[in-house]
Amino acid sequence: xxxxxxxxxxxxxxxxxxxxxxxxxxxxxxxxxxxxxxxxxxxxxxxxxxxxxxxxxxxxxxxxxxxxxxxxxxxxxxxxxxxxxxxxxxxxxxxxxxxxxxxxxxxxxxxxxxxxxxxxxxxxxxxxxxxxxxxxxxxxxxxxxxxxxxxxxxxxxxxxxxxxxxxxxxxxxxxxxxxxxxxxxxxxxxxxxxxxxxxxxxxxxxxxxxxxxxxxxxxxxxxxxx
Amino acid sequence: xxxxxxxxxxxxxxxxxxxxxxxxxxxxxxxxxxxxxxxxxxxxxxxxxxxxxxxxxxxxxxxxxxxxxxxxxxxxxxxxxxxxxxxxxxxxxxxxxxxxxxxxxxxxxxxxxxxxxxxxxxxxxxxxxxxxxxxxxxxxxxxxxxxxxxxxxxxxxxxxxxxxxxxxxxxxxxxxxxxxxxxxxxxxxxxxxxxxxxxxxxxxxxxxxxxxxxxxxxxxxxxxxxxxxxxxxxxxxxxxxxxxxxxxxxxxxxxxxxxxxxxxxxxxxxxxxxxxxxxxxxxxxxxxxxxxxxxxxxxxxxxxxxxxxxxxxxxxxxxxxxxxxxxxxxxx
Ligand SMILES: [Zn+2]
Numbered sequence: 001x002x003x004x005x006x007x008x009x010x011x012x013x014x015x016x017x018x019x020x021x022x023x024x025x026x027x028x029x030x031x032x033x034x035x036x037x038x039x040x041x042x043x044x045x046x047x048x049x050x051x052x053x054x055x056x057x058x059x060x061x062x063x064x065x066x067x068x069x070x071x072x073x074x075x076x077x078x079x080x081x082x083x084x085x086x087x088x089x090x091x092x093x094x095x096x097x098x099x100x101x102x103x104x105x106x107x108x109x110x111x112x113x114x115x116x117x118x119x120x121x122x123x124x125x126x127x128x129x130x131x132x133x134x135x136x137x138x139x140x141x142x143x144x145x146x147x148x149x150x151x152x153x154x155x156x157x158x159x160x161x162x163x164x165x166x167x168x169x170x171x172x173x174x175x176x177x178x179x180x181x182x183x184x185x186x187x188x189x190x191x192x193x194x195x196x197x198x199x200x201x202x203x204x205x206x207x208x209x210x211x212x213x214x215x216x217x218x219x220x221x222x223x224x225x226x
Numbered sequence: 227x228x229x230x231x232x233x234x235x236x237x238x239x240x241x242x243x244x245x246x247x248x249x250x251x252x253x254x255x256x257x258x259x260x261x262x263x264x265x266x267x268x269x270x271x272x273x274x275x276x277x278x279x280x281x282x283x284x285x286x287x288x289x290x291x292x293x294x295x296x297x298x299x300x301x302x303x304x305x306x307x308x309x310x311x312x313x314x315x316x317x318x319x320x321x322x323x324x325x326x327x328x329x330x331x332x333x334x335x336x337x338x339x340x341x342x343x344x345x346x347x348x349x350x351x352x353x354x355x356x357x358x359x360x361x362x363x364x365x366x367x368x369x370x371x372x373x374x375x376x377x378x379x380x381x382x383x384x385x386x387x388x389x390x391x392x393x394x395x396x397x398x399x400x401x402x403x404x405x406x407x408x409x410x411x412x413x414x415x416x417x418x419x420x421x422x423x424x425x426x427x428x429x430x431x432x433x434x435x436x437x438x439x440x441x442x443x444x445x446x447x448x449x450x451x452x453x454x455x456x457x458x459x460x461x462x463x464x465x466x467x468x469x470x471x472x473x474x475x476x477x478x479x480x481x482x483x484x485x486x487x488x489x490x491x492x493x494x495x496x497x498x499x500x501x502x503x504x505x506x507x508x509x510x511x512x513x514x515x516x517x518x519x520x521x522x523x524x525x526x527x528x529x530x531x532x533x534x535x536x537x538x539x540x541x542x543x544x545x546x547x548x549x550x551x552x553x554x555x556x557x558x
Contacts, residue, residue, distance in 0.1 A: 034548075036316050036319060036320060036548055036549060037546050037547070037548045038546070039320070039323075040320075040323040040324060040326075040327050040545040040546075041544075041545045041546050043327060044327055044545060053330075054327055054328045054329075054330065055328075069270070069273070069313075070273070070312075070313055070316060073273055073274075073276075073277045073313070073316060073317050073320070074316055074317075074320045075320075076277055077276075077277055077280060077316075077317045077318075077320040077321045077324070078320045078321065078323065078324045079324075080280075080281050080321070080324075081280070081281065081284070081320070081321035081322075081324035081325050081328070082324040082325075082327065082328050084281050084284070084285065084295070085296065085324065085325045085328035085329055086296060086328050087295075087296035204278070204281065206277070206278055207274075207277060209274070213268060213270035213271045213274060214268075214270050
């Protein structure tokens, strides 16, 4: 089966294709939030380079977040429409597990905290235990970056941090005495291809926002119009 | 046949229109219920709704048109690429590009306002040009001279609030629901226009509008005369808005020899405005094109129609097209 993977949870835009013959091409085509402009063009390019037509794709894998809201919507709208158009399978993976698998694949072991930039001083985080296998030990959540730093510094256990949320607060995370930073800003697309092959297909994918819409949050503290 | 997709505001819409501008299917879902409590469309909520709704809506439009949703026999895809809420536009645009790539079809980014201008053509395919169109919605108020499909000149537009926006703001001030247009229209029918003295604005010879002062005048007048019945306020405001719109439209009719006069946009559902345009058409002995309710509000059939014309003119877009939240009609 030929797979197509789409990753748009951070300012970068990643696309990957893996053919049934085992040929794999992945590419980060932009790092400046230009998802809308570059994504479909990159898909067309990559398919062409692999000698595939769109109809040859049997499954679409998409990063459903957490991450940039608009980026996620562009990626998921594209992936869902593409899969729906062809009547092929759709699989969702998370940006945090892609980061964890990326670190795991690079040989990182022990406790790993993956963090995606959530803006406004916050990060989307999840903790994993990396040994021979990779196991998630917490659920994806949103937290104040400083709180995460303090929590692990106080805890004292050895830990590795990774993700663009960690890079954004590199000084703070880098200062955790028992901590180590594995530099990795973009959730790796090749891990999405690998996971997509193993997972069961879903009927629909929705973004993993982990945060209420702005207006909802603001509105609760604002006076209701009379 | 063209598949149209529209996601510029709170409506998620898809439609199939054939080469003769017949609407084969048209599906519209709205997230308006989620926005009511806020008195306006909340962009993030609209974006979230679009991303879950777009797939099922497109699927329904194709199935209801009798097409194979995995291999539809259509000639292209048209999508609104501006103006509108950027986070909403991106969802429709992304989906449209993916469908185009998957099916190997051309696609074109359509200006939402040009879409509204194509609405009369869908309901009266044999209509005669030129046409003067009053396009009034929550986001826009303008008079457009259309010499033919896709050929338009903006003669005048609002210098501040859109007419629909003024309705929403006044409705909010009066404690009525959102959107304000239908609420005020309904209430106005039980009131007496002129009970509240409101200024006659924009009396110059140009064809531009202004509604911001009118809204302020309503606020001041109701503060001074707290005893005026709500229905009378609504009726007075409605008359003042329609009076300004129709006076300018009349000036445009006097200056341009046209075959018809059309209403477009959400405010085209307003009963007083429809009656006024009908009267205007009688006075000038031209055809009045009053859209049905489904054609007033945002829909994808009008986008498909504009796309049909644009694709026919060889104006397909690149897959690299970006959305333009401020795309002016005069730039089309
Ligand atoms: Zn509109």
